Amino acid sequence: MTNLLYTDIEDALRESVRGAMERHLDPHSTTGIYDEPKPWESKAWQSLTEELGVAGLLVPEDSGGVGAGPREAAVVLEEIGRAVAPVPYLTSSVIATQVLLQLGESEHIASLAAGETTAALVLPWAARPGHWSPAQGTDPVKPVAGAVGADLLLIPVADAGGFQLQLVKAADTTVDPLVSFDMTRPLAAVTLASGEVLATGEEAQRAVEAGLQAGAALLASEQYGLARSCLETTVDYVKNRIQFARPIGSFQAIKHRLADLYLEVTQAGAAARYAAAALADDDPDKAVAISVAQAYCSDVAVHAAEEAVQLHGGNGMTWEYPVHLYLKRAKSSQLALGTPEKHRQDLGPLVNITT
Amino acid sequence: MTNLLYTDIEDALRESVRGAMERHLDPHSTTGIYDEPKPWESKAWQSLTEELGVAGLLVPEDSGGVGAGPREAAVVLEEIGRAVAPVPYLTSSVIATQVLLQLGESEHIASLAAGETTAALVLPWAARPGHWSPAQGTDPVKPVAGAVGADLLLIPVADAGGFQLQLVKAADTTVDPLVSFDMTRPLAAVTLASGEVLATGEEAQRAVEAGLQAGAALLASEQYGLARSCLETTVDYVKNRIQFARPIGSFQAIKHRLADLYLEVTQAGAAARYAAAALADDDPDKAVAISVAQAYCSDVAVHAAEEAVQLHGGNGMTWEYPVHLYLKRAKSSQLALGTPEKHRQDLGPLVNITT
Amino acid sequence: MLRQRVDELLATHDPATVSTTEFLGARFDAGLAWVHFPEGHGGLGLPQEYNDLVETWMDEAGAPGPERSRNGIGLGMVAPTIMAIGTKEQQEKYLRPLYTCEEIWCQLFSEPGAGSDLAAVATKAVLSGDTWTVDGQKVWTSGAHHAKRAILVARTDIEVPKHAGLTYFLVDMEDPGIEVRPLRQITGEAEFNEVFLNGVTIPDADRVGETGEGWRVATTTLNNERVAIGSGADREAGHIGVLAEKWRKNPAIRSEAAYHELMHWWIEAEVTRLTGERLRQQLEVGQPGPEGSAMKLAFATQAQAITGLAIELDPDHGLLYDDWTMHRPDSTDFLGRDVGFRYLRAKGNSLEGGSSEILRNVVAERVLGLPAEQRLDKGIPFKDVPR
Amino acid sequence: MLRQRVDELLATHDPATVSTTEFLGARFDAGLAWVHFPEGHGGLGLPQEYNDLVETWMDEAGAPGPERSRNGIGLGMVAPTIMAIGTKEQQEKYLRPLYTCEEIWCQLFSEPGAGSDLAAVATKAVLSGDTWTVDGQKVWTSGAHHAKRAILVARTDIEVPKHAGLTYFLVDMEDPGIEVRPLRQITGEAEFNEVFLNGVTIPDADRVGETGEGWRVATTTLNNERVAIGSGADREAGHIGVLAEKWRKNPAIRSEAAYHELMHWWIEAEVTRLTGERLRQQLEVGQPGPEGSAMKLAFATQAQAITGLAIELDPDHGLLYDDWTMHRPDSTDFLGRDVGFRYLRAKGNSLEGGSSEILRNVVAERVLGLPAEQRLDKGIPFKDVPR
Structure with a gap:
């Protein structure tokens, strides 16, 4: 079986990303986004792109990237999940980048890899591999993730002329921010506009599909990072919170719940890693790996965040403690790129289990 | 809403039945049935019928019964569940009796009410109201509950002549006992044979349906009685079992599990009582009440028995401790008269929820 | 006699014309606030069950009672405590303005x-x-x-x-x-x-x-x-009703898997309702049961699971929120606002008024009689207890 | 050098003609039982990883090893303990017949x-x-x-x-x-x-x-x-594979609700398998992880849930049992026999070899570092400890 461990290089990458997140993000300013929406925290994004160059991990060196791959991008996403970082890494550096890579596009890919521009694939955020529809008619597409603040919009459209993938500059259309459940990955309604046709027909289909697959595979790592962070924060909290003259973490019922959560988080890590590896290897088992990881990690992230709220007691219910940021991100991410129910539905036929 | 409480008369009935079960049943001889199958424990049955006359609870006085009703029969079944009593009360005194009552049958009903004879409805034990098929062709019907040791068999059959409900004397056909998961309610394969035609067409259909409805409604009370007994036995065990120099019932994780189980068992009691009451009142909500009670109480009984096994530790895994009798009865009863999944399926349309 | 007092009050203080505050003051003075309180303190020294009767008559006459949503603490907790344990002066000073809601x-x-x-x-x-x-x-x-x-x-x-x-x-x-x-x-x-x-x-x-x-x-x-618990509720009251209605009206959100999940929670909510109804019947005949604490566990679990499911059933909608603006609402409506709010607010249901962990202890120890947790602070001066 | 020793053994003791006992005795004497044990005690004082190599060569030659199913305690627990802590006399007396399975x-x-x-x-x-x-x-x-x-x-x-x-x-x-x-x-x-x-x-x-x-x-x-845990397993190994195969072969048991339940447990089993595979890879590079105890929790939960589901999916069959007769089987096959047996046997999975409750304590205390339970028997003479 494929390697599920982290390389030394990946460990070093993790350290760098974690350091950058710790330097440039703090929970209070992230919470501030809920009152004063902004597309993303620019210092954190600047550090990721300019200092660390991780926006180009998926892009080959000769296209202006780093020439690494999904395994490395997954490590970055684990850290982004850990920090509930409000940065467009998944939407721009993974999904949109993967769409353009699949097409062999060369004009914009280098600036995406450098993080100079950001892009978003314009589909409802709950669209999933194998189950999505291009925009039709004139209604805006919504809710779209990564579009607020993006420079470029990749819009799949279907009309009498058939299926096309268009590239529209954000300046040439309207991107209306929506009040989002998770404001650290704000959603928008994107008005259609005509732009450059990047591809048509099956080629365009395949590119969009590749973007969604990469997104679903690697979202699992973000969810794992988030879940693990919730577990660690909560373990730390219950060790220090004293009630009845003892740390509440000494109460067995709480210990057992956290042991169960540890198991879930650990398993989520293995599932997410396998999805990243299967994507990296273009493994025939890729579709299975993605559905398993999405079905499992989505729920684990939500469960971990819910347990964090509960075990932080009243504090977990406040705006001041950062726990709520994790819950909102986890619950939104559960819906993103297909709910667990849909992924379970998709998985059966892949492993020859049907009704 | 209908009355969900027990009357003083029901409380007294419960005491009598519990006393009879305690006098005439002990776990070791009940376990013995697994090695030496016998249809039922005759002393316990004799006490229920001859001394207490409870086989006639559903039967009007002018037909030789007691003229009580489903509420009272439910109390008897709670105690039968509590004792995992190997007696044919549900199959003969409830289901078969209800079928004959519905038909206004008079020849056999009095001896059923007196417990002098027993009868069984010949359908697979997993058949449920609204979803059952009469026997067709020549294959034996299986697995049938209550047939082993029964005197009379009520066999729904369909042939070219239409749908009929036949009454066949056990002596006139073959009842092959099957090795059953729950030997306290042994199953059998019943060979078809022609007998007296009790009813045909819709009248016969309605009679069978009434029998299954009564069975499903009141099985919930048996399941509740079983679950409650498991809870009480387990609470008692963990108060007295010492490990690490303290009762294991002082460990918070165990306390919390038992608190959750208490909630389930309590709710199962309300659901079962409502089903019995709805049956007694012939309430328009009867079908809803039955599906709710069956979907809920089936799983609670299994969960209570499973927790009992686990919290009795190694002892719960032994043949010597009676816990296993409860697990086997609970798991089989979960399948009886429709699994929870099927009852959830049935319930939706009744409350205007469909896919 | 009691009926007569009510009629007299209604005759002298027509609810249609006098202000609520004035009416409630007169009602208090007539001993019709809490008829089981002593005369002079808003009552008539009658058995508690007569209260319901008075409420019914008042309702029939369109006469107001105090707004429980505005002064819940006062009416539910302070008044009985002052009546039971307070001094005569406290009773005289506080009960009347509390009842008229002049003092929240x-x-x-x-x-x-x-x-x-x-x-x-x-x-x-x-x-x-x-x-x-x-x-x-x-x-x-x-x-x-x-x-x-x-x-x-x-x-x-x-x-x-x-x-x-x-x-x-x-x-x-x-x-x-x-x-x-x-x-x-x-x-x-x-x-x-x-x-x-x-x-x-x-x-x-x-x-x-x-x-x-x-x-x-x-x-x-x-x-x-705790008095509030145990009052019978209608079927599909609460979160399950909101979701079931959405399901009925919106075929696009339906699926087989979701159907079984929905029915699971529908049944959970229904059996809790039945349990509450039975508890109400028990209270009516003077046999209170210990189910209350356990039922609160069920309410919290169901509220959280059902609102979470509601978000999943309609992702395009569940990804949005109605309003993050900081407000100071006058009262809480768990079922109000949009699904995202309901989901987040429900998280508090397992914390406020006794956390689910504490309630499980209560059920285990007081209902099932299991041994209590060791108390490390027992018999130790407060100043020496670890905090 | 090692290869040569193996070839010599195989040449002098043809596995096709000598008895298993005789072959194992000769293998022990040749130091090829456990090559990391000292010479004279079934080994050659080599690093432990050479054992796998020898096993592979023996397999290739069709040569037998000791039957782990018959003498699991001896091979897995007694031999390493005697080797680590036993006296020279104990090592001389017990290791050889243990290895040849003359002594179980x-x-x-x-x-x-x-x-x-x-x-x-x-x-x-x-x-x-x-x-x-x-x-x-x-x-x-x-x-x-x-x-x-x-x-x-x-x-x-x-x-x-x-x-x-x-x-x-x-x-x-x-x-x-x-x-x-x-x-x-x-x-x-x-x-x-x-x-x-x-x-x-x-x-x-x-x-x-x-x-x-x-x-x-x-x-x-x-x-x-614990060594056994963490060996990679194939997808659908265990109870889930039995049920999935039944599902594939038997359309009558399928339903939409059961499909989602089945897929839920399929995914659970798969992520546990992936976790085990990762643990195996970690062990291979000398980085053992603490996942083992937690994985045993998952195995038990899954075994119990999946066998329970299997019974529900086919009620006509699940109501029956294969055989209640008292037997004394030589070994245990969790997957053997019919579904009812598997369901009942799986109940032991959360008890034997460390109950799930104890394992959760272990994970909470040793992995997560949460405070230990208060030990009431600490420092007290055994005779005075409540039992």
């Missing part, structure tokens, strides 16, 4: 360091002459910003074990030493407040019960909080 | 009063001269009825705290004081035994480790039990 009450019990462990209250009150001076911080106080008065539990002795050093007071919220700050929640709203007490003064006449008896007095009050 | 071993640890609390062992051993006399009762002993020898933990001092008063022995199961009774289980079978010890004698030479060191020695052995 709030509750100063929880503290940052005393959540589940309510008896760990650290806010201290020191007596000098006949005046107490109070310093400390309270939290999770609803309605503090428009309350005229508060009930307060404060520590008056740190040399004795924690339960023994508490005292119960009635506080004027207009005291200059009181600062009320909104406490913003996960939902964006601030239903609750933090209350800071700096040199707040309380005359000793506003102490309820003896010094050091505060735990007993507070427990009396908390027990009164 | 069983384990006398658990007692009716010492289940989860293994250190509460009450079976007592008293020394007189150089002979110990043992009295007590053991339980959950598999293979006791065809074992020649046993490892035993017994209490040799009741005046010291419980962990300090235990001693570890090697016992001859043919001692007339030993009575083995089958212990019938919930499944109808008796996989295990109760073992009664009445005046069993053990020469002091068969003590392993010092008197009072039994807990440490037993722990060494138990740790060896």
Whole structure:
């Protein structure tokens, strides 16, 4: 079986990303986004792109990237999940980048890899591999993730002329921010506009599909990072919170719940890693790996965040403690790129289990 | 809403039945049935019928019964569940009796009410109201509950002549006992044979349906009685079992599990009582009440028995401790008269929820 | 006789023409506020069950009662406590304006360091002459910003074990030493407040019960909080009804998997409803059961699961939120607003009014009789207890 | 050099013609039993990883190894313990017949009063001269009825705290004081035994480790039990594969609700498999992880849920059982027999080899670093500990 461990290089990458997140993000300013929406925290994004160059991990060196791959991008996403970082890494550096890579596009890919521009694939955020529809008619597409603040919009459209993938500059259309459940990955309604046709027909289909697959595979790592962070924060909290003259973490019922959560988080890590590896290897088992990881990690992230709220007691219910940021991100991410129910539905036929 | 409480008369009935079960049943001889199958424990049955006359609870006085009703029969079944009593009360005194009552049958009903004879409805034990098929062709019907040791068999059959409900004397056909998961309610394969035609067409259909409805409604009370007994036995065990120099019932994780189980068992009691009451009142909500009670109480009984096994530790895994009798009865009863999944399926349309 | 009194009140104070405050004042004076209270204190010294009768008659006549949503603490907790334990002066001074809602009450019990462990209250009150001076911080106080008065539990002795050093007071919220700050929640709203007490003064006449008896007095009050549970509810009341209606109206959100999940929770909600109905019937015949605490567990679990499911069933909608703006709502409606709000607000259901963990302890110990947790703070002076 | 030794053994002892016992004896003598053991004790003093190599070569040559299913305790627990802690005499006397399976071993640890609390062992051993006399009762002993020898933990001092008063022995199961009774289980079978010890004698030479060191020695052995976990398994190994195959072959049992339930457990089993695979990879590069204990929780939960679901999916079949007759099987196959057996047998998965409750404590305390339970028996002489 494929390697599920982290390389030394990946460990070093993790350290760098974690350091950058710790330097440039703090929970209070992230919470501030809920009152004063902004597309993303620019210092954190600047550090990721300019200092660390991780926006180009998926892009080959000769296209202006780093020439690494999904395994490395997954490590970055684990850290982004850990920090509930409000940065467009998944939407721009993974999904949109993967769409353009699949097409062999060369004009914009280098600036995406450098993080100079950001892009978003314009589909409802709950669209999933194998189950999505291009925009039709004139209604805006919504809710779209990564579009607020993006420079470029990749819009799949279907009309009498058939299926096309268009590239529209954000300046040439309207991107209306929506009040989002998770404001650290704000959603928008994107008005259609005509732009450059990047591809048509099956080629365009395949590119969009590749973007969604990469997104679903690697979202699992973000969810794992988030879940693990919730577990660690909560373990730390219950060790220090004293009630009845003892740390509440000494109460067995709480210990057992956290042991169960540890198991879930650990398993989520293995599932997410396998999805990243299967994507990296273009493994025939890729579709299975993605559905398993999405079905499992989505729920684990939500469960971990819910347990964090509960075990932080009243504090977990406040705006001041950062726990709520994790819950909102986890619950939104559960819906993103297909709910667990849909992924379970998709998985059966892949492993020859049907009704 | 209908009355969900027990009357003083029901409380007294419960005491009598519990006393009879305690006098005439002990776990070791009940376990013995697994090695030496016998249809039922005759002393316990004799006490229920001859001394207490409870086989006639559903039967009007002018037909030789007691003229009580489903509420009272439910109390008897709670105690039968509590004792995992190997007696044919549900199959003969409830289901078969209800079928004959519905038909206004008079020849056999009095001896059923007196417990002098027993009868069984010949359908697979997993058949449920609204979803059952009469026997067709020549294959034996299986697995049938209550047939082993029964005197009379009520066999729904369909042939070219239409749908009929036949009454066949056990002596006139073959009842092959099957090795059953729950030997306290042994199953059998019943060979078809022609007998007296009790009813045909819709009248016969309605009679069978009434029998299954009564069975499903009141099985919930048996399941509740079983679950409650498991809870009480387990609470008692963990108060007295010492490990690490303290009762294991002082460990918070165990306390919390038992608190959750208490909630389930309590709710199962309300659901079962409502089903019995709805049956007694012939309430328009009867079908809803039955599906709710069956979907809920089936799983609670299994969960209570499973927790009992686990919290009795190694002892719960032994043949010597009676816990296993409860697990086997609970798991089989979960399948009886429709699994929870099927009852959830049935319930939706009744409350205007469909896919 | 009682009917006659009601008719007289209605005749002399036509609800259609007099103000609510005036009517309630007259109702109080006529002994028709709480008929089981003594005469002169809003009652007539009758058995408690006559209250329902009076309420029914008032309803029929279109006459108002006090608004429970505005003065829930006052009506549900303060009035019975003052009646049971308060002094004659306290009863005379506080009950009438409480009943007319001219004076709204709030509750100063929880503290940052005393959540589940309510008896760990650290806010201290020191007596000098006949005046107490109070310093400390309270939290999770609803309605503090428009309350005229508060009930307060404060520590008056740190040399004795924690339960023994508490005292119960009635506080004027207009005291200059009181600062009320909104406490913003996960939902964006601030239903609750933090209350800071700096040199707040309380005359000793506003102490309820003896010094050091505060735990007993507070427990009396908390027990009164439970009365609400056990009232029968209609089928599909609560979150399940909202979701079932959405399901019926919106075929696009339906799927086979979701159907079974929905039916699972529908059944859970229904059996809890039946359990509540049975408990109500038991109370009616004077046989209260111990189910209440366990039912609160069920309510919280169901509220959280059902709102979470509701979000998943309609992802395009569940990804959005109605409004993050900071508000200070006057009352809480768990079923109000959009699905995202309901999901987040439901998270509090397993914390407020006794966390699910504490309730499981209560069920295990008081209902099932399992051994209590070892108390590490038992018999130790409060000042020496680890915090 | 190693290869040469193997070739020599195979040349002189053709596995096709000599008996298994003879071959294994020769393999032991050639130092090819456990190459990391010292010369003369079945090994060659090589690093442990060469063992796999030898196994591979033997497999290729069709040469037998010892049957792990028959002598699992001996091979997995006794041999490493004797090698690590036993005397030279013990090593010389026991290792060879253990390896050839001429002597089967069983384990006398658990007692009716010492289940989860293994250190509460009450079976007592008293020394007189150089002979110990043992009295007590053991339980959950598999293979006791065809074992020649046993490892035993017994209490040799009741005046010291419980962990300090235990001693570890090697016992001859043919001692007339030993009575083995089958212990019938919930499944109808008796996989295990109760073992009664009445005046069993053990020469002091068969003590392993010092008197009072039994807990440490037993722990060494138990740790060896964990080695099995973490070996990568194929997808759909275990109960889920049995059920998935039934689903594929039997359209009648399929339904939409069951589909989602099945897929739920399929995914659970798959992520546990991936976790095990990752653990295997970690072990390979010398980075063992703490996942093992948590994974055992997952295995038990899944085994129980999946077998329960399998019964529900096919009620006509699930209502039946294959055979209640009392048997004493030689080995356990969790996947063997019919679905009812698998369901009942799986109930033991959360009890044997560390109950799920104990494992959750282990994960919480050793992996997550949460505070340990208060030990009420700490520092108290065994005789004074409540039991």
